Amino acid sequence: MICYFDNNATTAMDKDLAEQMLSLCTEEYGNPNSIHSMGIKANKMLEEARLRVARILMADPREIFFTSSATESINWVLRSCISFRGKRKKVVTSAIEHKAVLNTLKDLKNTHEIDVVEIKPGRDGIIDSGKMLEMVDEETFLVSLMAVNNVTGSIQPFEEVGKALRSRGVLYHVDAVQAIGKCPFTPAEAFCDFASFSAHKFHGPKGVGITYVKRGAPIRAVVTGGGQEKALRSGTQNVPGIVVSSIAMERAVDSMEAITAKLKGLKERLKLEVERIGGVVNTAERSVANTLNVSFPGVKSEVLANALSTDGVYVGISSACSSRNDSGQYVLDNMGLEAAIASSSLRISMSKFTTVEELEILVERLKKSVSLLKF
Known part of the structure; x- marks a missing residue:
């Protein structure tokens, strides 16, 4: 056993979703960017999935983007924010973030000469929101904090931090990968500009990431090409994976x-x-x-x-x-x-x-x- x-x-995926994904791969495999009927049908399924995710997150469907993983989503957001920092050069994060955040910021520090401040948690594994906010000043252009730590399961004060940042003109990203189905999470309640998700953490397939980008938040294309995902994330969308991921997310939140x-x-x-x-x-x-x-x-x-x-x-x-x-x-x-x-x-x-x-x-x-x- x-x-x-x-x-x-x-x-593990639900068996019915794995079967549905196989069916979509073998029977409904049209490219959602093609103009023929198979493409139109695939595009409709793609947009229905986007609507479903938006409804779950209480967001606008125009704020939902699909990627290949949460790692890609995190890279996209963090690297994009560099372009809109102006003269500011400081990022505040925690010392217990996933390596997708920490190593990306390390790379950006080396290539763009930014300052990265990592706040250590208490012995309980939880970041003190006050200590984190104390480090946010006029030089800060981005704060990135996970909702739930992947190693200990500790719930971080992501909502308190987001609420305090509302009027400070600082971009805020939440790594919500371990949150879906485990603790309440919506971008509005987190007061964040960006959030990242991974389908295979809530019984969806591997290879599907979801990025929330608040309307009006600055974002630029990191992956360029055919102009998919509103020209912000090029590459043919993984429709079978996206469709079943949206259903898996819905089930995780509902249950x-x-x-x-x-x-x-x-x-x-x-x-x-x-x-x-x-x-x-x-x-x-x-x-x-x-x-x-x-x-x-x-x-x-x-x-x-x-x-x-x-x-x-x-x-x-x-x-x-x-x-x-x-x-x-x-x-x-x-x-x-x-x-x-x-x-x-x-x-x-x-x-x-x-x-x-x-x-x-x-x-x-x-x-x-x-x-x-x-x-």
């Missing part, structure tokens, strides 16, 4: 309350079991229901994850020792956790498909592996 607990990395209630129960049970085994919980109370970051001091996370994997249990790790993960240990390091805690951490992330039986197997395998591997 496969027990999958790495849903912050990617999620959020019920799924959250279920996952809260599983999470609380898991926390108790982890503590009984001798583990440490690194995730704060202010966090999404599906995520629990834990450490087992004395057991290297990569070794423990590999041991669990041989038993058919799959978890994420935060250790920087592996090149095949998102190297999330920097998040725990920036929280001020001891090296022994940070290097032995696991990210356990659930989904709507997670069952009590799977949780019991995870706990059983953890007990066995920790007792064998602890030194």
Whole structure:
């Protein structure tokens, strides 16, 4: 039996949506930019998906753009903002952002000589909004903050920051990749100019990103070509992926309350079991229901994850020792956790498909592996 607990990395698609996507790829495969009837039909499906996403986010459909990933969306927004900064040269962000934000800003710092200020979180993994806003001054042209941290599941004060920035003439981007289906999110309530999303984080397919660009917010084309997506993101749109992604987003938001209630129960049970085994919980109370970051001091996370994997249990790790993960240990390091805690951490992330039986197997395998591997 496969027990999958790495849903912050990617999620399984609903079978009916996978079947619908296959059908669209093999039967309704017209290019949405062609003028014949197949193209017109594909374009209609594309625009219906855009309307659906806009309705979910309570936005104008003209504010919704489709890309290949959240990483592309983030790059598009951050690199675009550089063009509209005038003489200002400062960006304020957090030290626990996804690497798509941090590495893009690092590159922009090298190529455009901007100043990037990274605010560290407290030991609970949550950014102090006051500290972040203190660093916003007349030199600041952009603030970028994630809604939910992908390593710990902590919910960041993205709404408080956005509300405070409204009258300060600073562009605001929210990485909302881990928010959909886990915590309430709309661009209006976040007071943001830009937001980024990834379909495969909410049971959609890989290869579809969504970008929200507020009407009137400055944006420029980074990918040029045939002029698709209002000439702001060229390249033939992935209609099958976009259509099922919009439906997956709708399902995730509509079922959020019920799924959250279920996952809260599983999470609380898991926390108790982890503590009984001798583990440490690194995730704060202010966090999404599906995520629990834990450490087992004395057991290297990569070794423990590999041991669990041989038993058919799959978890994420935060250790920087592996090149095949998102190297999330920097998040725990920036929280001020001891090296022994940070290097032995696991990210356990659930989904709507997670069952009590799977949780019991995870706990059983953890007990066995920790007792064998602890030194």
